[in-house]
Amino acid sequence: MSAVRRLTRCQGWRRWGAAFVAGAVSAVAMPPFDMPLVLVVTLPALVLLLDGANDRDDRPALRRRVRAAAAVGWWFGFGYFLAGLWWIGSAFLVEADVFGWMLPFAVAGLPAGLALFYAGATALAALFWRAGPARIVALAVGFGAAEWLRGHVLTGFPWNALGYALTANPATMQTAALVGVYGLTLLAVAIFAAPAALIRNGGFAGRGGVAYALVAVALLVGLTAFGLERLQNESRVAEPPVALRIVQPSIDQAQKWNPDFRDQVFDRYLSLSRTPPANGRPLPDGLVTIWPESAIPFFLTDAPAAVDAIADLLPPEGRLFTGAVRYQRAAPGSSDADFFNSIFEIDPAGALRLVYDKVHLVPFGEYLPFQDALEAMGLTQLTQLPGGFSAGNSVAPIKLDRLPAFSALICYEVIFPGNIVELDARPGWLLNLTNDAWFGNTPGPYQHLRQAQVRTVEEGLPLVRAANTGISVVVDPYGRIVDRLALGETGVIDAALPATIAPPVYARFGDIPFFATLAIAALFLAFSDRGRRKRD
16 A cells, blocks of 8 residues: 555656656557556556545645646646657658658647646546545546547547547447447546545545445446347348458558659559459459549549549449549639549449548648648648648438448548437448558557447448558448458458448437436536535
8 A cells, every 4th residue: 555655645746747657558558559457557546646636635725626636637648648649740751851840749739738638537527526436436527528528629539539448349349339439438437447446545445445346347247248249240241232342552651642653653553453353253243442542643533544544444333432632623714722632433434423522621631720820831731732621511421323322431530429420311331531651550540440440339330441551441330340451461352341230329319328427427426525515
């Protein structure tokens, strides 16, 4: 218990440093490490640090205690996001001569901003903090609310929400079908912080703490049993069958938009798309070939010869989906244009049809907030398009002949729970085109893939994902990877589209079950605190 007392009593920079270390170590709970049990150490450590910040011997100074708790939460969050998102800096090294100077601001600035949400989480928890298991419930409520806000404020960025720690195991991942990833966050904190319930004022907490810890273990066992039962369902193939070919060319980002490599890049796509199937049979009629985000290194609408070359490789009744940049003139003959990150369909007759314009753009990557003002200061987004990308205006399911309706998602649009499918217009599958080559061989692509997997569980829909350098996958509605190409691998996936399943609870009600759980926990805290005040 001496270590527990030292952790609880440390102050100033020692308290902040301990919170930073606890947050940084917590990042290994995320992919590609997938070590969620570290949270059994780091979250109780956070609770003990907050015990020190919420010292009840100083009862009248609520404002001071809330500020101290917020500081602990910010340092925990800064460590967590710095260790978990450092790889974002890789994008600024693709053109280091232009963007290299921004790397320190990106690597440290984004974690510093995201940590404000964790500061809010611990500040909220401080309002209900007291010795005993209820303080863990307070922390779970604080983090659940903070992660939901992080997913929505200023267009949202819910990357690496703590709830993803429960998705390292396919069985516990299935809980996302009930409460989504924000509900998983509340559960993850309540479960993994449970060892702190055994500690009260630096000593053993007694029966109440033991009871809470046992309930947390029982909850984890129950979630696992629910998931294992759900995973007994076999992955079925869609009826009528849809044959897929996913192309992963693994083109270096530094070459992708270099004019000297334009023909080489395009030829690699054509060559891979013609690869004979492993079974030795011809490409099946009706084959759906899929290329990644912004696969075409030129304006496809200005290149009829390229469209014809694509059409020539398609089998009868086949089609190809590809990511490409498109432009739209402001007026006939005008030099001003809006640019869109888009998906096109091409058929064997050479017809080129626009399918989708990306709706949820990446700040600083595809556009600048306050675009005109920041461009006047000499700043530009990573894509370096004049004025940045413009956003599309529809996420409605896309309906095409001889194909189940699907929702198109470009790049990180897939990370937003509850925002990828319209509740009243359910598609049959999800199509995700992405280009993670910006981030090389780092944790980024693995984290991106996991979030895409969890969307399939939440929505009960299969996912088809084409990524330039990987990780390309076909995922069934239970988050199971049916087929994949590893990060950095060049090749194709030939697979059948998995069938959808009946919409799970989250697909039908969205975040309502999460908010209901949050409200019940908050009411429990409010009445418990009221009872404590009466006893005092």
